[in-house]
Amino acid sequence: MRSYFSVFALVLVGLPSFAQETSSVRYLANEGVLVTHNDTSILIDPLFQNSYNTYQMVPDDVRDAIFAGKGEFAGVDAVFVSHHHGDHFSAVDMLRLLRSQTNTKLYAPVQAVAAMREISTPDDESSFDRITGLDLEYGDLPVQIETANLLIEAAYIPHSGWPTARTEIQNISFRITLADNSTVLHMGDADARIVHFEADEEYWKERTIDLALPPYWFFSSDDGVEILEARMDVRYTIGVHAPAELSNRASIPDEYTGTELFTQPGEGRRFVGSQ
Ligand SMILES: [Zn+2]
Numbered sequence: 001m002r003s004y005f006s007v008f009a010l011v012l013v014g015l016p017s018f019a020q021e022t023s024s025v026r027y028l029a030n031e032g033v034l035v036t037h038n039d040t041s042i043l044i045d046p047l048f049q050n051s052y053n054t055y056q057m058v059p060d061d062v063r064d065a066i067f068a069g070k071g072e073f074a075g076v077d078a079v080f081v082s083h084h085h086g087d088h089f090s091a092v093d094m095l096r097l098l099r100s101q102t103n104t105k106l107y108a109p110v111q112a113v114a115a116m117r118e119i120s121t122p123d124d125e126s127s128f129d130r131i132t133g134l135d136l137e138y139g140d141l142p143v144q145i146e147t148a149n150l151l152i153e154a155a156y157i158p159h160s161g162w163p164t165a166r167t168e169i170q171n172i173s174f175r176i177t178l179a180d181n182s183t184v185l186h187m188g189d190a191d192a193r194i195v196h197f198e199a200d201e202e203y204w205k206e207r208t209i210d211l212a213l214p215p216y217w218f219f220s221s222d223d224g225v226e227i228l229e230a231r232m233d234v235r236y237t238i239g240v241h242a243p244a245e246l247s248n249r250a251s252i253p254d255e256y257t258g259t260e261l262f263t264q265p266g267e268g269r270r271f272v273g274s275q
Helices: 002-014 060-068 091-100 110-119 122-128 201-205 216-220 222-231
Strands: 023-029 032-037 040-044 078-080 105-109 131-134 143-146 150-156 172-178 182-186 211-213 268-271
Touching (some): 032 172, 032 182, 040 172, 060 091, 091 105, 091 110, 110 122, 110 131, 201 222, 216 222
Parallel strands (some): 040 078, 078 105, 105 131, 182 211
Antiparallel strands (some): 023 032, 023 268, 032 040, 143 150, 150 172
């Protein structure tokens, strides 16, 4: 009898905690995601109106749920915009969201905020009180903002096409920690060159990233792979911004085999925070 109990005790010690907390990511389309940890949730690049005939759009019923704050989109703490391009951001949509979800805050490059300001009405003034415009340029140090349940870190990484194209667009890589538990990295349309990450080497190493969401072109670039695998401490990576044609799995080129890509609006994954 005694030996039975000691074996039982050993088994219990070896089990993981029953109440291990998980976080989740829901794919909206293009680079749009909802990230949730318990009661804390954020949206990144969720509202846009241009597919450029290449990318998938957020389904209408999902957009309706976001505007109405229904289901898993209820009580979203903050929305983040990586950059002011039509496949990531719509000023009209974002004003509409802030009007209907009056507790939601917005963090966006000042270029996007200026576009909202241009089309705003006096009724939108209270929305602007909830907007933080990030005025970062290439070479600036990353910034950090703390709220009750979010640690927001923003770094300027130039848009793909650097140094010859699209250099005028502010592209922000957000590293966001939800409820002191789960850290997610969203890079916008970051250019996949090591040189952009070398300048802030310590910044990129100082926090474990539980979920990285790089644009899919990082996977087909030697620099991009090195950034994700060696320049940062990333536990789980899912590529975003895949063209619509890749939603047919058979059309995914060999270079992306063995990587994880979001290709179906509505799909989601669980992940575990380490903070
Ligand atoms: Zn872009």
